[in-house]
Amino acid sequence: EAGVVQSPRYKIIEKKQPVAFWCNPISGHNTLYWYLQNLGQGPELLIRYENEEAVDDSQLPKDRFSAERLKGVDSTLKIQPAELGDSAVYLCASSFTGTLNEQFFGPGTRLTVL
Amino acid sequence: AQSVTQLDSQVPVFEEAPVELRCNYSSSVSVYLFWYVQYPNQGLQLLLKYLSGSTLVKGINGFEAEFNKSQTSFHLRKPSVHISDTAEYFCAVSKAAGNKLTFGGGTRVLVKP
Numbered sequence: 001e002a003g004v005v006q007s008p009r010y011k012i013i014e015k016k017q018p019v020a021f022w023c024n025p026i027s028g029h030n031t032l033y034w035y036l037q038n039l040g041q042g043p044e045l046l047i048r049y050e051n052e053e054a055v056d057d058s059q060l061p062k063d064r065f066s067a068e069r070l071k072g073v074d075s076t077l078k079i080q081p082a083e084l085g086d087s088a089v090y091l092c093a094s095s096f097t098g099t100l101n102e103q104f105f106g107p108g109t110r111l112t113v114l
Numbered sequence: 115a116q117s118v119t120q121l122d123s124q125v126p127v128f129e130e131a132p133v134e135l136r137c138n139y140s141s142s143v144s145v146y147l148f149w150y151v152q153y154p155n156q157g158l159q160l161l162l163k164y165l166s167g168s169t170l171v172k173g174i175n176g177f178e179a180e181f182n183k184s185q186t187s188f189h190l191r192k193p194s195v196h197i198s199d200t201a202e203y204f205c206a207v208s209k210a211a212g213n214k215l216t217f218g219g220g221t222r223v224l225v226k227p
Binding site (some may be wrong): 033040044076103 | 118123150155156157158159160161180204206214215217218219220
């Protein structure tokens with residue numbers, strides 16, 4: 001069974017440019033999460049989806065970040081415009097609802113903003 | 115709100131020696147507790163979890179953890195480490211009724227030959 005797929009794995013952009021990350025969860029997982037992991041720190045939740053509905057986006061900086069999961073399967077996280085402080089790893093995770101929070105993580109996208 | 119503190123940012127250990135990684139949490143409600151491992155340039159992999167029942171939880175790769183409610187701790191142990199255990203380890207908590215994971219800052223384990 002394929003795990004959580006993320007692309008690209010690495011992205012280098014200049015500040016003020018837009019960037020997008022893509023995530024395909026494990027087949028059948030209806031809950032999808034985007035986490036931000038700064039260097040040397042634990043992941044922090046940005047947004048959680050139940051199917052296509054964003055049920056927790058309280059930590060998403062909505063002035064520059066947006067996310068969508070239109071068909072309740074794969075998801076895209078966008079930053080526009082990117083700032084130097086956005087350099088981090090963006091992790092996607094998925095789970096079945098009701099499996100007592102066992103989340104499966106993708107390899108992440110490492111973003112460097114110059 | 116919950117919080118997680120991992121008391122050691124780095125733990126150097128010799129191969130075949132035991133290791134203990136400390137984790138303390140705070141929460142006003144019951145929580146589920148997790149340990150994840152992150153190998154370089156990879157995502158997080160679940161090592162073990164405590165949901166209820168026995169306070170001693172066994173996980174993959176020979177790791178185990180003990181939930182101590184009075185101490186609000188969930189320390190991770192392995193009796194004999196291998197070079198391949200070199201990685202970063204994260205403790206996390208989740209409210210019993212919710213899905214959000216709150217992570218600690220991580221402990222980097224470096225296993226030396």
